[in-house]
Amino acid sequence: MSEHVVCGADELDDGDHLVVELEGREIGVFRVEGEFLAYTNWCAHQGGPVCEGSLAGTTEATLDPETGEYDLDWVKEDRVLRCPWHAWEFDALTGDCLHSDQYRLVEHEARVEDGDLVVSL
Amino acid sequence: MATETTNETQAEFADVEVVDCDVHVSYAENVQRQVAQRMDEPWAGYADPEETPARYRKPSPGLPKPLGGRKSFHVGRGLPHRQMVQEDLVEGLGVDYPILNVIGLVDTLFKTDRAIEEMRGINDVLVEEFLDHDDDYRGLLTLSLQDPVRTAEEIDRLGDEDQIVGGFVYYGTNYQKPAGDPSHDVIFQALEDNDLTPAFHTSNYIQKATHLRELENLFAWHSLALGWAVQEATVSLISQGVPEKFPDLDFVMMEGGVGWLPFLMGRMNREYGQWRQEVPYLEKSPEQYIRDRFYFSTQPVEEFDDPTHMKQVLDIIGTESLLFATDYPHYDFDDPSAIDRFLRQFPEDDRRQVLSGNAKEAFGLSV
Numbered sequence: 001m002s003e004h005v006v007c008g009a010d011e012l013d014d015g016d017h018l019v020v021e022l023e024g025r026e027i028g029v030f031r032v033e034g035e036f037l038a039y040t041n042w043c044a045h046q047g048g049p050v051c052e053g054s055l056a057g058t059t060e061a062t063l064d065p066e067t068g069e070y071d072l073d074w075v076k077e078d079r080v081l082r083c084p085w086h087a088w089e090f091d092a093l094t095g096d097c098l099h100s101d102q103y104r105l106v107e108h109e110a111r112v113e114d115g116d117l118v119v120s121l
Numbered sequence: 122m123a124t125e126t127t128n129e130t131q132a133e134f135a136d137v138e139v140v141d142c143d144v145h146v147s148y149a150e151n152v153q154r155q156v157a158q159r160m161d162e163p164w165a166g167y168a169d170p171e172e173t174p175a176r177y178r179k180p181s182p183g184l185p186k187p188l189g190g191r192k193s194f195h196v197g198r199g200l201p202h203r204q205m206v207q208e209d210l211v212e213g214l215g216v217d218y219p220i221l222n223v224i225g226l227v228d229t230l231f232k233t234d235r236a237i238e239e240m241r242g243i244n245d246v247l248v249e250e251f252l253d254h255d256d257d258y259r260g261l262l263t264l265s266l267q268d269p270v271r272t273a274e275e276i277d278r279l280g281d282e283d284q285i286v287g288g289f290v291y292y293g294t295n296y297q298k299p300a301g302d303p304s305h306d307v308i309f310q311a312l313e314d315n316d317l318t319p320a321f322h323t324s325n326y327i328q329k330a331t332h333l334r335e336l337e338n339l340f341a342w343h344s345l346a347l348g349w350a351v352q353e354a355t356v357s358l359i360s361q362g363v364p365e366k367f368p369d370l371d372f373v374m375m376e377g378g379v380g381w382l383p384f385l386m387g388r389m390n391r392e393y394g395q396w397r398q399e400v401p402y403l404e405k406s407p408e409q410y411i412r413d414r415f416y417f418s419t420q421p422v423e424e425f426d427d428p429t430h431m432k433q434v435l436d437i438i439g440t441e442s443l444l445f446a447t448d449y450p451h452y453d454f455d456d457p458s459a460i461d462r463f464l465r466q467f468p469e470d471d472r473r474q475v476l477s478g479n480a481k482e483a484f485g486l487s488v
Contacts, residue, residue: 061402
């Protein structure tokens with residue numbers, strides 16, 4: 001296992017992310033709801049540069065028992081990563097793919113040490 | 122029809138129960154008259170062949186007559202339809218339980234009041250003139266999508282008839298919203314409340330898909346039209362989350378064939394990945410909804426140059442999703458042996474499921 005200082009932890013605000021090259025591999029680092037996370041910049045769908053996508057929110061549905069219709073709410077703002085190829089959505093806090101449990105982001109350990117964001121490969 | 126062939130078919134199915142999910146009560150003039158007699162004025166006169174010429178009763182598909190010698194079972198026979206069903210389908214083709222529907226084209230009518238009134242007349246005729254005369258017959262209520270509230274009332278009016286097992290939408294015509302439109306929820310609720318199953322039957326000659334009508338000939342048009350309407354219904358129902366809203370309903374698609382299903386499952390899965398945020402109420406992949414909640418009638422079964430390819434297609438779809446259907450009395454019907462040559466390549470239990478077992482589950486048949 002190798003460890004890499006990517007940047008100062010205070011250089012990333014909530015909802016920020018950047019892609020760095022570590023040992024020849026592209027790694028995306030994220031700050032989501034106060035947590036630091038790192039994922040391989042590779043989408044399990046067709047190999048797209050998923051970490052270069054945008055972080056935004058997404059919709060969530062609840063069935064209104066009164067009207068029998070779906071209410072759609074915008075949720076998880078700055079937390080849902082959308083791959084620039086084909087728009088697959090991933091929860092950047094968990095790495096889960098939102099439409100299928102067969103896929104997820106490839107995760108790496110990320111931690112803050114002495115004010116630095118450190119990623120382990 | 123050739124009695125020699127049908128007798129062979131009957132023998133082939135003598136030891137196996139057959140439910141035919143798509144048997145049409147031909148909307149011949151004698152049936153139209155029976156319907157009109159049960160309608161109130163002013164609409165009865167519009168529907169009565171003795172008062173109104175054919176060209177004013179319904180929009181015409183403009184088909185060449187007599188279809189170049191393509192002869193449907195009922196043409197020129199002059200028999201009561203019940204007697205034809207008995208002779209041709211039950212005694213001839215070995216069908217044990219015909220599920221009847223009426224293609225009355227109510228959603229090709231631009232007067233909603235007349236469509237609703239004719240829908241009611243058609244359903245009374247179905248019950249009184251057909252189902253009440255034979256315990257082995259089952260029927261699907263004709264449903265108009267033009268006024269969902271009044272159609273829901275119609276389902277409640279006749280839903281407790283023993284031999285009524287579902288609702289029948291002749292789908293894809295001008296005066297219909299997409300199948301899954303939320304305005305139709307009252308219809309699905311009424312069906313669920315009455316333990317009835319919705320069946321969407323393809324429309325063909327009179328469709329809102331005007332680009333198909335621009336195709337130059339019937340070969341081209343008919344190649345696409347049958348599958349188009351039921352694909353649209355399937356996509357619309359899933360995209361609106363109808364299977365999630367009505368967890369006790371299954372959905373039947375009729376006369377669209379089945380060969381396109383592998384495509385649609387894979388296609389919708391892909392679009393789901395790309396557009397999930399538009400349909401966040403879906404709990405699983407579109408393919409899983411199709412496999413778990415939808416049934417497809419087999420007619421018109423596709424015909425590949427290499428017949429072994431059809432077995433491969435059915436392997437992908439899974440026999441548990443298929444319902445046997447003839448489309449009697451139309452000339453482009455399927456003889457039971459047309460699909461059975463493929464079904465015989467599956468285990469016997471699976472074959473019997475397609476010929477009757479799946480239909481019993483889909484329509485809750487108590488036979």
